[in-house]
Amino acid sequence: MKRLFLAALLTVPLNLTLPLNALANDTDLETQLAEAFMAYDLSCGAAIPHAARAYQSYQQLKRIETYQLNHKPLPFTTGTSSVAGGGLILFTQPPSYGYVLGGGSSVLEVYTTHDLKRAALFYMVTSEGPGPLELLLLNQHSSPPTLHCLTLDTPEDLNKGGWKMEYSLPVNFNINDLGKGIIYTRADIEDAMGQTQTLWFAYYTQDGGNTWSKPERLMQAPPSTVAGLYQKAQTH
Structure with missing residues (x-):
């Protein structure tokens, strides 16, 4: 939306x-x-x-x-x-x-x-x-x-079976000069045995960030850096 x-x-x-x-x-x-x-x-x-x-x-x-x-x-x-x-x-x-x-x-x-x-x-x-x-x-x-x-859409892999206070947080982001970009997010959730499991997701844009795809589940951790026009700012 x-x-x-x-x-x-x-x-x-x-x-x-x-x-x-x-x-x-x-x-x-x-x-x-x-x-x-x-x-x-x-x-x-x-x-x-x-x-x-x-x-x-x-x-x-x-x-x-x-x-x-x-x-x-x-x-x-x-x-x-x-x-x-x-x-x-x-x-x-x-x-x-x-x-x-x-x-x-x-x-x-x-x-x-x-x-x-x-x-x-x-x-x-x-x-x-x-x-x-x-x-x-x-x-x-x-x-x-x-x-x-x-x-951004919440990943379907979270809060299965009801609201469990599960959410994902951004870990990396960028958009290049062609308008293509990506957002990587991470969610730490507990499985049925009470063990913490880390899930990774990616959102994609083709229009400079005006719209973003639904989150895609990744099977491994994303790269630590993403090339593009943006850099992460720091709190002063």
Whole structure:
């Protein structure tokens, strides 16, 4: 399933008054941020109002995550809430624009191109247990940027016979200049004897990441590196 958002159409002016108390203590501010988050359009890629002031509040709570590639800071950050009801916000050209990624979400991996203009963020909505793997493709060649949100299919080999809290995590990713790409994921599950078994899967794209195949089960571990335009970023 794919969802495409042109952020330029969703951006809200920043000169409005943010209904957050700047003098609140950290506990109150956490609660206010969670309440404000629940009032947003919670669709992935939806712009939030008052992004600059929201960014300041997340900064005050030390809930801003920054990323870098070869010691160069990436031109976006994420803000998260530790209070139930809160979620994950992407701030681009911080703090100019803010966009919802998901409620109760956590970032798993971040990849970026050499010029830092494009990025791929893998994350998971975990508010009610681990959900499917989510992917955000971010293009910052324009301002505001373009966001493309996708939910990857969960492998059929997981949660057989009912929900067992089984999920897969990304281990490698890339897309080349021809638009062909791959995502490798890993799932550690318990068999009927209580022994841990590692399963490997691959997703494929032929169109630059706009769409991805259903996961294919691999019979052995994938290669540790994949050639392409992206490199894995680090948390700063």
